[in-house]
Amino acid sequence: MPKMPAERTDRSAVRSLLRLWPYVRPVRVRLFTAAFVAILASCLSLVIPLVLKWMVDGPVADRDPGGVWLGALYLLLLGIAEALLFGFRRWLVARPLAGVEAAMRADLFRHLQRLPVAFHDRWASGQLLSRGTTDLMLLRMFLAFPLTFLVVNTATILIGFVLLFVQDWTLGLVLLAPAVPLIILCSLFETKYSVVARRAQDQVGDLTTVVEESVLGIRIVKGFGRHRSQARAFKVLAHRLRDTELGKARLLAGIWALITAIPELAIGAALVLGTIQVADGTLSAGTLVAFLSTALALRWPVESIGFLLAMSQEAATATDRYFEVMDVVEERGAAAVREGAPATAQGMVFEGVAFRYPDADPDSPPVLSGIDLHIRPGETLALARGYGVGQDDADGAGAPAARGDRRADHAGRRGHRHDGALAAAGAGVGGVRGADAVLRDGRRERDDGRGGRGRGAGAPGAVGGSGGLRARAAARS
Structure with a gap:
């Protein structure tokens, strides 16, 4: 079975993903607008702790039921506005990104038709098929979700920490302490996960090749009694892909566990210190509630970093695989007609x-x-x-x-x-x-x-x- 040439590049994930810009440029306005709308929706979620602070230090402390109902109405309106903004963001990017995927697939097919026969002799058909289907699906998913929310969550974390430091800078330092180890862990995760993700995508292409060749050549396979050998080849490749996918799952589970556990420990420490300050009278109960609510609102942006980075690495390797084919020089056609040739x-x-x-x-x-x-x-x-x-x-x-x-x-x-x-x-x-x-x-x-x-x-x-x-x-x- 022919294999595709294994090419490893030292290009970073960011540089690989930037190669998508020619396809994204026509829809950049909608993409940037969707990111802005998502940031606005995330900021609304950070306003909710401030409303809670007002309710605890105001109507609840003064035993004012009317003020409590008014605060509940504010929270309801903020929740509805956040949901509508996220829905609008999804509507903005759904159709344009489907067009980006279709354009990339059409360019790949057009380019494959112009490549010499020698190229198709070297490359397995399943490798080309996986690049035109699975890899492009990953790229569309990356543009629709991880790309936007990497920007949105980064902005949300920065704005959230500003609010935390404004409310109480000592508790803010406690929550900021895990930032350095998390950055180191994410860097190590990116390095390891990119290698495993690329291996898995190549193995998917090999498995697709076996399936495609068996289906298209079913008469020959059955006529020569080769169905058992084809089944054995499929089983070997399937187990190999399974082992690789389990390796990906282990890496993702490890980084997600650390990203979840370390901030939780920081929040627990902040809760203990905040309770002591409230007992000493140096911190109001409403401020502590607002601080902890803001910290909990930042849990999702922090915890999502793990799988967002994983999807970004998979998208980067999918981009490299796509352009490995697109970068192959097309076969030269007939010599260009010289203009003005005499009759x-x-x-x-x-x-x-x-x-x-x-x-x-x-x-x-x-x-x-x-x-x-x-x-x-x-x-x-x-x-x-x-x-x-x-x-x-x-x-x-x-x-x-x-x-x-x-x-x-x-x-x-x-x-x-x-x-x-x-x-x-x-x-x-x-x-x-x-x-x-x-x-x-x-x-x-x-x-x-x-x-x-x-x-x-x-x-x-x-x-x-x-x-x-x-x-x-x-x-x-």
Whole structure:
């Protein structure tokens, strides 16, 4: 089974994700607006502790039921506004990001059609399929959720800590203490998780290849009794992918446990110190309630860092996998038509042209060599030779005719060449179209056993021995 070339890059996750900008640029207004709306909704959640502080130090302390109901109404309105803003954010990005995914998939498919056959020989079909489906789905999910909430949660944490320090700076320092170890842990997590995530995505591609080949070749598999070997191959790859996914789960569980436990310990310490300050009269009960409510409101932004970073790493590796294919140079097509070519050009000319397939070894002998052929406008000719001596290759080299009259040579104007060999895409020939096949000048030659090599191989008027007469392409202006 062919494998895709394993390419590891030292590009950071941020640099990898920035390569998505050309596709995101058309929807950047909606994306930025959605991020702003989400930040506004998160800020509303930080206003709720301030309302609680007012209720505890005001209506509750004064035993005012009307004030308590008014505070409850404020909390209800804040909750409804927050929910509506988050719903609006989702509406803003849903359709545009689906369009981004569709555009990336269309570009990938278009690019794959232009790549040489040698590329498809090297790459497993499942690897390409997974890049066009699973990887693009991950990228759309990243743009819709993790990208936005990495920005939103960062802004929420910063604003929340400002409110905490304003209420009581000593308790704020207690909650800020876990920041340094959390940053170190997240950095280590990113390094390890990116490697495992890339391995899992590649293994998904290998597993997809086995499934696709088994389904498409089911008649051959069953006809040769290879269903058991295919099942064993699938089982091995499935267990390998399972082990990798379990490794991902362990890493994610570890970072999530630490990110959850460390802030909880800080909140517990702040609660003990705050209770002592309230007992000493240096801190009001409403301030302590507001402080702890703000700290609890920051739990989600802090705890979500783990899986947001995990999804970001998966999106970065998916981006690298996508552009591994998109960065492959496309196969050169027929030579570009020279503008303003005179109408009296001399047709198509091969002069000392050699041909080998693009995926052939550069050191291998060419399929055809030393081809000298001149087809004038208005001429009709046939390529005739024995079977297996290169008529199809010679015919394919000149068949794709470009519009406009001009000559085609081995330097690029008279033929399309790769490293001195004519590519299968062929040379552009102006004013040439098919007609009835006839023998040029009535000349016939016997196959001299050169197998398409040397001057005259595949030339007009050559007659094969065992294969009989084979008429080939005709030219007429």
